[in-house]
Amino acid sequence: VDVNTIVTFSCDEDWYLIDGDSMALCMTTGQWSSAVPKCEKRCPPHWNGISTDTICTYENKTTDCQAYSKPDTTAVVTCAEGYKSSSPSQKLSCGIDGEWDKTKLKCQPQCVKQSKDKPMIEEANVSIYRISKDNLNQEQLQYQMACRGTIISPKLVLTSAFCFNTNDLDNSIPANDPILYTILPSSMSIGIFGQYEQLNGRHNISQIIIADVPNIEVQTDTPAIVVLVDYFTIIPKQVMPICLEFPLSCRSQKNNRDNTDRFLEGTAILNSEDCFVVVGSMEFIYMDKYQQWLEMKIMLHNYLL
Numbered sequence: 001v002d003v004n005t006i007v008t009f010s011c012d013e014d015w016y017l018i019d020g021d022s023m024a025l026c027m028t029t030g031q032w033s034s035a036v037p038k039c040e041k042r043c044p045p046h047w048n049g050i051s052t053d054t055i056c057t058y059e060n061k062t063t064d065c066q067a068y069s070k071p072d073t074t075a076v077v078t079c080a081e082g083y084k085s086s087s088p089s090q091k092l093s094c095g096i097d098g099e100w101d102k103t104k105l106k107c108q109p110q111c112v113k114q115s116k117d118k119p120m121i122e123e124a125n126v127s128i129y130r131i132s133k134d135n136l137n138q139e140q141l142q143y144q145m146a147c148r149g150t151i152i153s154p155k156l157v158l159t160s161a162f163c164f165n166t167n168d169l170d171n172s173i174p175a176n177d178p179i180l181y182t183i184l185p186s187s188m189s190i191g192i193f194g195q196y197e198q199l200n201g202r203h204n205i206s207q208i209i210i211a212d213v214p215n216i217e218v219q220t221d222t223p224a225i226v227v228l229v230d231y232f233t234i235i236p237k238q239v240m241p242i243c244l245e246f247p248l249s250c251r252s253q254k255n256n257r258d259n260t261d262r263f264l265e266g267t268a269i270l271n272s273e274d275c276f277v278v279v280g281s282m283e284f285i286y287m288d289k290y291q292q293w294l295e296m297k298i299m300l301h302n303y304l305l
Contacts (some may be wrong), residue, residue: 041098082234132168221280
């Protein structure tokens with residue numbers, strides 16, 4: 001390199017320049033004006049999902065886990081409140097190859113089990129509200145309870161499709177458009193509230209998925225899954241999903257309308273010891289018929305964890 005030449009150093013993608021400046025001058029002494037840097041491979045960020053907490057340290061100092069980590073960085077992963085794993089914690093180390101030495105700990109939501117004696121779980125119940133005109137002032141809008149739903153994952157609520165068959169505003173918006181609905185925990189026991197009221201525990205909806213399963217006889221109702229814009233914060237004994245155990249099965253497929261009378265439409269219950277159903281508009285919706293659909297939707301939305 002000729003004297004007085006300025007050289008710019010750079011690294012390939014996913015490598016980081018260390019131990020020197022990105023530019024150096026070749027001096028008349030035959031030396032560089034600063035140390036020649038090296039390229040270092042780093043480990044990808046450990047993003048904090050909703051289910052995990054991670055603390056990273058390098059040379060006994062806390063570092064940002066959401067940035068690329070230097071080799072010899074350690075990351076300690078634990079389950080967030082409301083989540084559990086077979087191991088209470090996990091320690092990972094960043095290697096010189098830019099890879100963590102273990103796969104990150106998987107934590108699952110704590111859930112509450114239904115039983116024959118307790119077919120409906122209060123902490124898993126939510127109320128789904130539909131927007132409508134205020135009876136006293138037609139210029140204002142309010143939310144009225146439309147049906148119930150049951151939390152099946154931090155982002156999903158299971159309910160009846162019949163809940164989404166009406167638009168009370170009499171406009172061109174489809175009745176199953178998420179913009180018409182919002183969700184509150186059933187424990188709040190609110191029947192009506194204003195359009196712009198910011199209530200604790202309120203969740204808006206990003207998507208409504210109506211089940212469309214082939215080879216099933218015509219029914220008056222089908223199940224639906226509501227996808228939240230955000231997600232439920234799991235609080236043990238207050239807000240929890242139900243424990244879904246697959247495969248689902250029902251010994252009897254006979255509808256019994258009398259058994260639905262004490263439950264609000266959209267509630268997911270155990271009809272018997274092993275029969276998981278959703279209360280529809282006219283009859284029980286037997287979820288063993290929709291097992292594949294249900295499993296697939298839960299799996300697709302587990303990315304948050």
